[in-house]
Amino acid sequence: LSLLGGITGAWLLLQTPESVFKEAIPWLLLFATVLFIFGGQINANLKIMAASNQHASAIGGLFLLILLFGVSLYGGFFNAGLGIVTLSYLALAGHTNINAMNGLKLLVSSAVSLIAIALFILNDVIAWYEGTIVLFGALTGGYVAAHISRKLPQQYVRYFVIVASIATTLYFFFDIYIVTS
Numbered sequence: 001l002s003l004l005g006g007i008t009g010a011w012l013l014l015q016t017p018e019s020v021f022k023e024a025i026p027w028l029l030l031f032a033t034v035l036f037i038f039g040g041q042i043n044a045n046l047k048i049m050a051a052s053n054q055h056a057s058a059i060g061g062l063f064l065l066i067l068l069f070g071v072s073l074y075g076g077f078f079n080a081g082l083g084i085v086t087l088s089y090l091a092l093a094g095h096t097n098i099n100a101m102n103g104l105k106l107l108v109s110s111a112v113s114l115i116a117i118a119l120f121i122l123n124d125v126i127a128w129y130e131g132t133i134v135l136f137g138a139l140t141g142g143y144v145a146a147h148i149s150r151k152l153p154q155q156y157v158r159y160f161v162i163v164a165s166i167a168t169t170l171y172f173f174f175d176i177y178i179v180t181s
Contacts, residue, residue: 001065001068001069002068002107002108002111002112002115003072003111003112005073005074005112006073006075006076006111006112006113006114006116007076007115007116007118007119008072008073008076009072009073009074009075009078009112009116010077010115010116010119010120011076011119012076012077013076013077013116014119014120014123014125021078022176024078025172025176026172026173026176028078028081029084029165029169029172030169030173031085032074032088032165033162033165033168033169035085035088035089035091035092036085036087036088036091036161036162036165037162037165039087039088039089039090039091039092040092040096042092043091046060046092047094064089064093067089067092068089071086071089072108072112075108075109075112075113075116076112076115076116076119079112079113079116081165081168082112083105083109084161084165086104086108086109087101087102087105087161090105097154098149098157098158099149102146102149
């Protein structure tokens with residue numbers, strides 16, 4: 001599903017005008033932030049509601065598959081914030097160990113990114129110099145962040161992700177709707 005969603009999102013990005021894409025950025029990040037913050041609570045409420053429905057497990061499983069496709073589509077279309085969206089999905093799916101969630105996030109993000117990059121290469125739309133710099137930064141940051149996050153209490157890592165998510169979302173709302181208007 002991650003590969004299918006990633007290639008679908010990348011294809012949609014190639015079809016989307018730049019102005020539409022720019023306006024969507026803060027809203028996509030806001031969605032990711034809210035889902036990460038409240039994903040655990042939403043999951044708990046869904047479990048309570050599901051207890052009274054005999055088909056809830058099947059419906060919930062189908063919902064999670066569709067949501068994983070949606071997360072992957074998001075990643076292929078707009079990779080920024082994919083980590084937070086994936087963590088949000090995992091919280092909604094009932095995962096609670098932030099270190100395990102980070103590992104699963106890396107697996108989903110890698111599948112989505114690799115298939116999207118392959119499509120972008122085929123369409124000759126990659127800025128190789130800038131992309132190489134971003135790749136090096138992402139690999140270094142991911143390695144360092146994973147190393148540090150395993151040593152910190154999970155709650156501190158969660159708080160950091162929340163603060164970084166809110167700050168990034170606010171930045172993009174300010175940049176798109178205040179600075180450019």
